[in-house]
Amino acid sequence: MATEGQTLEQQLDELLDQERFPPPEDFKANAVISDASIYERAEADFEGFWAEQAEMLDWDTKWDTVLDWSNPPFAKWFVGGKLNVSHNCLDRHVAAGRGDRVAYHWRGEEGEELDITYADLHRDVQKLANALKDVGVAKGDVVAIYLPMVPEVAVAMLACARIGAIHNVVFGGFSAESVKERIEFSEAKVLITVDGARRKGKTAPIKSNVDEVIGDLVDTIVVVRRADNDAPMKQGRDHWYHELLEAAADECPPEPMDAEDPLYILYTSGSTAKPKGILHTTGGYLTGVAYTHRAVFDLKPDEDVYWCAADVGWVTGHSYIIYGPLANGATSVMYEGAPDYPDKDIWWEIVERYKVSILYCAPTAIRACMKWGAEYPERHDLSSLRLLGTVGEPINPKAWLWYWKVIGGGNCPIVDTWWQTETGAIMITTLPGVLEAKPGSAGRPLPGIDAAVVNEQGEDVGTEQGYLTLTRPWPAMLRTLFKEDDRFVETYWDKFGRETYLVGDAARRDEDGYFWIIGRIDDVVNVSGHRLSTAEVESAIVSHPKVAEAAVIGQTDEDTGQAITAFVTLEGSLEGDDELVGAIREQVAGRIGKFARPKRIIWADDLPKTRSGKIMRRLLRDIAEGRELGDVTTLRDPDVMEQLEGKIRERDAEGTG
Numbered sequence: 001m002a003t004e005g006q007t008l009e010q011q012l013d014e015l016l017d018q019e020r021f022p023p024p025e026d027f028k029a030n031a032v033i034s035d036a037s038i039y040e041r042a043e044a045d046f047e048g049f050w051a052e053q054a055e056m057l058d059w060d061t062k063w064d065t066v067l068d069w070s071n072p073p074f075a076k077w078f079v080g081g082k083l084n085v086s087h088n089c090l091d092r093h094v095a096a097g098r099g100d101r102v103a104y105h106w107r108g109e110e111g112e113e114l115d116i117t118y119a120d121l122h123r124d125v126q127k128l129a130n131a132l133k134d135v136g137v138a139k140g141d142v143v144a145i146y147l148p149m150v151p152e153v154a155v156a157m158l159a160c161a162r163i164g165a166i167h168n169v170v171f172g173g174f175s176a177e178s179v180k181e182r183i184e185f186s187e188a189k190v191l192i193t194v195d196g197a198r199r200k201g202k203t204a205p206i207k208s209n210v211d212e213v214i215g216d217l218v219d220t221i222v223v224v225r226r227a228d229n230d231a232p233m234k235q236g237r238d239h240w241y242h243e244l245l246e247a248a249a250d251e252c253p254p255e256p257m258d259a260e261d262p263l264y265i266l267y268t269s270g271s272t273a274k275p276k277g278i279l280h281t282t283g284g285y286l287t288g289v290a291y292t293h294r295a296v297f298d299l300k301p302d303e304d305v306y307w308c309a310a311d312v313g314w315v316t317g318h319s320y321i322i323y324g325p326l327a328n329g330a331t332s333v334m335y336e337g338a339p340d341y342p343d344k345d346i347w348w349e350i351v352e353r354y355k356v357s358i359l360y361c362a363p364t365a366i367r368a369c370m371k372w373g374a375e376y377p378e379r380h381d382l383s384s385l386r387l388l389g390t391v392g393e394p395i396n397p398k399a400w401l402w403y404w405k406v407i408g409g410g411n412c413p414i415v416d417t418w419w420q421t422e423t424g425a426i427m428i429t430t431l432p433g434v435l436e437a438k439p440g441s442a443g444r445p446l447p448g449i450d451a452a453v454v455n456e457q458g459e460d461v462g463t464e465q466g467y468l469t470l471t472r473p474w475p476a477m478l479r480t481l482f483k484e485d486d487r488f489v490e491t492y493w494d495k496f497g498r499e500t501y502l503v504g505d506a507a508r509r510d511e512d513g514y515f516w517i518i519g520r521i522d523d524v525v526n527v528s529g530h531r532l533s534t535a536e537v538e539s540a541i542v543s544h545p546k547v548a549e550a551a552v553i554g555q556t557d558e559d560t561g562q563a564i565t566a567f568v569t570l571e572g573s574l575e576g577d578d579e580l581v582g583a584i585r586e587q588v589a590g591r592i593g594k595f596a597r598p599k600r601i602i603w604a605d606d607l608p609k610t611r612s613g614k615i616m617r618r619l620l621r622d623i624a625e626g627r628e629l630g631d632v633t634t635l636r637d638p639d640v641m642e643q644l645e646g647k648i649r650e651r652d653a654e655g656t657g
């Protein structure tokens, strides 16, 4: 074990040999779940187990049937049940006398602080719900939300839920062009956005960017004032959020929703350029997120201060900043800004300031902190922390150990949570009071969840690598792709029969039943835990007039997990230069968002294609990562690879990044 006088580096190196990290005894003794029999109980009566979790919510009408799986893959959970999500997240806590409890300690970029109680949210949500009704939003209508991390984003989502409108949140890092596309796909008639968004001391003119592309697409735009930057307002269409709230009636009774009524659509990237509209419904989703938030984070709502440092625009934010924590009456931190502004210790300042006890973030963030150095966390008292979580991508053992040691002080269990936009809630992890953690493995399927690793024929492969599948329906599962039932079936349920969900990840299960996630097997790239489709980025690149063709791959990257490398062929005899690199990166930023910009652009005279014209991305990945090239005989023109190798060598020699 570590001794005095060792450097941090030496201590971490020694820890690399430790494969198992059991929960500390005092953690176990006080854990929400510490009895391993929960796994068997759920196994013995799977529907009964989920019914028990659903019973922790307030239902207007109880369900008749827990699960209807008679028409797979179209599942129905808690059939006949009625409930309202905003009632469960707000009214019931206020009614129980917890209105004064802080729902969010909000922290702005410039250090502004705001404590928003459950009563505050309850008041504003009702008002905004009424305002939305006043502008014509009815049950079943879609409302697009394009907001930074401001308290109004929670109000907007819950106001939709209150009246049965379906929200479609678009991550603030997406470009206006992407917002427009998602509004079109989801047929939203109303957009809730902001005048300007703060980022590292600058203000991005969000509203004017939206105005440039939106045309007559929506009837109403509600604008939150955040930046005081005189956003242009169009008479009759645009309304200030604060003015609407002032004018709105105070009371808005929650609409009793069917358990299977849609709650939201969230677009995510798939194998093709068109994003997939993941549809989540009401009863099963809320059951799934409330249960997992309590069980996985060992939540004690009266004591804990919980902080999920994701953005609300991704599913992590939906499930574990908004719905899970609020359903459980938790006190959370919501932070607007970047992890390195005004300085690289801002996260740790926040942990100390609000006495955060549970922290949930992405491995990329941990790797960035590691790089910056332990001196930043060491400036602050982090002793309030008692549980740490990660999500979004595999975590390398080195980063895991750094998190455990430097942030957790060696006595906080870490939960590595595997799930997806599609699954709605955490599927695979280690229940922290029950299971030991193994750095690099997400752990085991949660009670009530079943997973398998199979080969091409759908047969279990033991401890070999294979396709990760989920072999039973679960309450928070996606119900379909919005208005694309066929694509839903083809994408997830065709490969192994209609009752097995194809995840899209490769994985391995070890002798202890722990899952080790390898990564995506489709054309999806995971950059800093942000999911992107290679086709989406390619189509953005080829929309540049000088580009003839492009092939995009995810290249292993020390900082961001994967990074985007683009192989680009130019029109005619054009030559690539630094200026064009900049222009192409800007093109991608404008089409998708800055986070999708290629890190590396390689000029190619031609791309490796099969005789039928399909680009062989596998070869491009091999060549970019400097691996031996496998079989190239199926290529139409095997010389292409040699030329490309030359280009890459040239480029690496020049050292241009």
Ligand code: WT7
Binding pocket: 268, 315, 316, 390, 391, 392, 393, 394, 395, 416, 417, 418, 419, 420, 421, 422, 442, 503, 504, 505, 517, 519, 520, 526, 529, 530, 531
């Ligand atoms: C993909 C889903 C779930 C919220 C964030 C991402 C990868 C997710 C882990 C993990 C290894 C992970 C998978 C998955 N992934 N969590 N703990 N270990 N890989 O949601 O954008 O829908 O992406 O992220 O590849 O399929 P998403």
